[in-house]
Amino acid sequence: MTSIIPPSVVPLGRRQPAALLSHREKDKLIERAFLGLYRWYTSRSQETRNWNPDKSFDWRALRTNASADVTTIVQGFFAVEQYAPDYTSELVNLVRRSHGRSHFQLRWGSEEEKHADAWENVLLFSRQRSPQWIAEYKERLRSQQWTLPFPDAITNLVYTVFQERATQLNYLNLMAVASGKSDKAHLRGQEDPVLASVARTIAVDEAAHYNFFLEGVRLYLYYYPQQTLEAIRTVITQFSMPSSHLVPDWDKFAETVYRAGVYGPRDFSRDVMQVVFRNLGIESRRTLEEGIKATRAVPNFDANATQQTAIWDTFDYGLVEGDVKRLHVKIGKYEQEVGLSDLDPTEFVENPELPKAFGLVNQERERS
Ligand SMILES: [Fe+2]
Ligand SMILES: [Fe+2]
Numbered sequence: 001m002t003s004i005i006p007p008s009v010v011p012l013g014r015r016q017p018a019a020l021l022s023h024r025e026k027d028k029l030i031e032r033a034f035l036g037l038y039r040w041y042t043s044r045s046q047e048t049r050n051w052n053p054d055k056s057f058d059w060r061a062l063r064t065n066a067s068a069d070v071t072t073i074v075q076g077f078f079a080v081e082q083y084a085p086d087y088t089s090e091l092v093n094l095v096r097r098s099h100g101r102s103h104f105q106l107r108w109g110s111e112e113e114k115h116a117d118a119w120e121n122v123l124l125f126s127r128q129r130s131p132q133w134i135a136e137y138k139e140r141l142r143s144q145q146w147t148l149p150f151p152d153a154i155t156n157l158v159y160t161v162f163q164e165r166a167t168q169l170n171y172l173n174l175m176a177v178a179s180g181k182s183d184k185a186h187l188r189g190q191e192d193p194v195l196a197s198v199a200r201t202i203a204v205d206e207a208a209h210y211n212f213f214l215e216g217v218r219l220y221l222y223y224y225p226q227q228t229l230e231a232i233r234t235v236i237t238q239f240s241m242p243s244s245h246l247v248p249d250w251d252k253f254a255e256t257v258y259r260a261g262v263y264g265p266r267d268f269s270r271d272v273m274q275v276v277f278r279n280l281g282i283e284s285r286r287t288l289e290e291g292i293k294a295t296r297a298v299p300n301f302d303a304n305a306t307q308q309t310a311i312w313d314t315f316d317y318g319l320v321e322g323d324v325k326r327l328h329v330k331i332g333k334y335e336q337e338v339g340l341s342d343l344d345p346t347e348f349v350e351n352p353e354l355p356k357a358f359g360l361v362n363q364e365r366e367r368s
Contacts, residue, residue: 020352026223029349033219033324035100036331036346041212042107043334049208051201053117059125062194069256070190071128073174076253078119079141080167083243084112086146091160094153101216108209115202122198144246154220155231161213162235163242166263166272168206173262175199184261214279215327221280222324223351225311226295229282233292236273236285281316288314312355321354 021029066074088109095101123129129137150156177187178196220228244250258264273285282288291314328348335341 021223021349025349026351030216030219030223031098031100032346033100033327033331034098034104034216036335037212037215037327038100038104038107039338039340040331040334041104041208045107045111045208049111049205051114053114053121056201057118057121057194057198059121059194062122062125063192064125064127066126066128066192066195067187067190069186069260070174070177070192070195071123071126072253072256073177073260073262074119074122074126074195075129075137076247076250076257077170077174078116078123079137079247079253080241080243081112081116081119082138082141083146083246084109084116087112087242090146090148091156094148094156104212108212111205111209115205118198118202122195126195140248141246146243146246149242150234152231154224154227155234157213157216157220158228158231158235159239161210161217161276162239162272164206164210164213165275166239166241166268168203168210169267169271170257170263171199171203171206173260173267175203177260177262182261184259187260214276215323217280218320218323218327221315222317222320222354225315225317229288229292229311229314232280232282233288239268281319282314283316291315309355317354321350324348 088105092102092105092109095105120134123134124131148156149159175196176182177184177190178192178199180188180191182188182190217228217232220231244254247253277284277288291310294313295310297310325348328346331346332341335345
């Protein structure tokens with residue numbers, strides 16, 4: 001409603017940006033950054049992570065007497081990654097109109113399928129599961145179909161950030177077990193350099209995925225703070241690992257990873273949620289909840305500016321703006337290297353809704 005009040009009537013102290021970006025303009029900026037990031041990502045992926053699930057590991061050297069717990073853990077990882085074609089097709093379909101995002105999802109899918117194949121090789125070469133057993137298990141898994149956990153693109157994007165970090169953490173912790181670094185008595189003596197190398201290689205991919213999606217969420221947080229913060233809240237209140245509802249023996253897997261110190265609710269809170277929050281400039285779950293509540297408490301009519309103030313208070317927008325700018329510098333360097341910058345450079349456009357001076361938020365507080 002503020003937009004239809006003549007400028008002379010708008011109370012002083014309420015911020016009226018010279019020119020707000022329309023949703024269409026914001027979407028174009030986000031898509032453009034995704035495209036630049038996708039190009040940078042693909043080049044980097046080919047140069048630094050071009051491994052092969054069959055030939056990059058010495059499978060004959062994998063130990064053949066792994067404990068039942070280690071095998072249960074690997075089997076669970078294998079099961080989750082088995083749904084890579086579903087994850088990819090669902091996500092590609094969701095973002096099919098976006099060049100950068102849909103092409104990225106294809107590239108991402110090609111990396112995820114390598115994870116499924118590498119974990120399958122672990123099960124097979126460890127001699128802990130027969131080829132027949134694996135074939136039947138795959139058939140059972142694939143008889144079910146994974147579908148998107150949320151109906152909209154922002155919430156699914158946010159979910160992917162948490163999921164990639166959680167997956168990376170699982171693999172890093174299995175790597176610790178296979179490197180003889182577990183502090184659990186029942187996992188001592190489970191050293192296996194080949195398994196450690198597999199877990200490390202896949203964890204590096206997951207870290208790259210995490211970073212891609214994190215940059216995406218930062219873009220949304222910068223241009224659409226309210227919707228993004230609400231999406232983050234939705235995801236953390238109902239987070240579970242992908243396909244946990246489809247994998248037939250999930251409870252046994254969840255209990256085994258928990259006992260192994262590989263993954264559990266505490267790990268999610270400390271090593272997933274808090275890490276993501278730090279990377280997005282959100283202080284804590286409480287700040288997020290309270291910020292959203294405060295924004296909602298402001299009546300919507302004639303109070304858009306006040307509502308804005310409340311939302312900018314919920315996270316460190318200066319930090320997020322710095323990160324979005326850095327992303328554009330990274331894309332700019334890449335485009336310069338290729339020559340794209342001569343023809344069609346990706347440019348950073350400031351969100352005019354962002355409070356210009358840190359004092360603005362305080363001024364608003366003093367007035368209310
Ligand atoms: Fe993966
Ligand atoms: Fe991943």
